[in-house]
Amino acid sequence: MAGFTLHKLHDSFGAEIRGLDLSAPMDPETCEAVTQAWLDHLILLFRDQDLTPEAQRKFCEQFGPLGGRLRKAEDRPEGRDAENIMLVTNVRKNGVPIGSLPDGEMFFHHDKCYAPEPDWGTMLYAMEVTRVGGHTLFANMYDAWETLPNDLKDRIEGRQVLHIYKYLPTERVDLKEDIDKYDHQWQPIVITHPKTGRRALYVNELMSAMIEGYEEDESREIIDRLVENVKSADVIYDHKWQRGDLVMWDNWCTMHARTDFPRDQTRMLRRYTISGQALSA
Ligand SMILES: [Fe+2]
Numbered sequence: 001m002a003g004f005t006l007h008k009l010h011d012s013f014g015a016e017i018r019g020l021d022l023s024a025p026m027d028p029e030t031c032e033a034v035t036q037a038w039l040d041h042l043i044l045l046f047r048d049q050d051l052t053p054e055a056q057r058k059f060c061e062q063f064g065p066l067g068g069r070l071r072k073a074e075d076r077p078e079g080r081d082a083e084n085i086m087l088v089t090n091v092r093k094n095g096v097p098i099g100s101l102p103d104g105e106m107f108f109h110h111d112k113c114y115a116p117e118p119d120w121g122t123m124l125y126a127m128e129v130t131r132v133g134g135h136t137l138f139a140n141m142y143d144a145w146e147t148l149p150n151d152l153k154d155r156i157e158g159r160q161v162l163h164i165y166k167y168l169p170t171e172r173v174d175l176k177e178d179i180d181k182y183d184h185q186w187q188p189i190v191i192t193h194p195k196t197g198r199r200a201l202y203v204n205e206l207m208s209a210m211i212e213g214y215e216e217d218e219s220r221e222i223i224d225r226l227v228e229n230v231k232s233a234d235v236i237y238d239h240k241w242q243r244g245d246l247v248m249w250d251n252w253c254t255m256h257a258r259t260d261f262p263r264d265q266t267r268m269l270r271r272y273t274i275s276g277q278a279l280s281a
Pocket of ligand 1: 109
């Protein structure tokens, strides 16, 4: 193995990699081994990293071009985040958040599933973390698909799902609203991962609004059942952040959520994404 060791985070998926300093460039062999570990384990954790924005960006770019932001700068909080970088923080200046998604819980979602070409990866680096709460929960969506009851599989197989993002952490779009106001995209409800060829359930709690071919109520009931099924299956890894953690996750085969945390504790994470492609069934 290329100069690092792997330690499993959960029976279902996830691995911590020890022995790498991410602020230094990887040689091609190491990069290939980390990429393979990522595809095999879905999320990777690196602890005790010391990363400037530039170093984090360079680390990300070893896996592919950076993903951009869909939301226009003027619509973002304060318009301060640059094109490729997002600060996920509750830090405020003159009462206004300096980044995005400042407070509290966030429902399960896939980053950028509401875009035509969803990002492959997200890399989040913890600069300051809360003493309690603010965990990130990750779900293995390959196993989520495989463990679905057959009747539920039959009801969704071959269909499309509409993902809409209202840019709020625990509020779904009401379909009676004009959805053209929001970023939205139809996607296959079960996707084939472009790099592994494995099938993954591509439905989430926050953004999945409608399944093709069903009335609104039935569609909602199926989405809720799917999400409940994922939550009750043993496919969720609960990540408790430490300062210096970098976690990279695959958005095509995992979804993630954030647990609540006290408003008076500072939380500051820096995010880059790796661009993706259109997804097919
Ligand atoms: Fe996210």
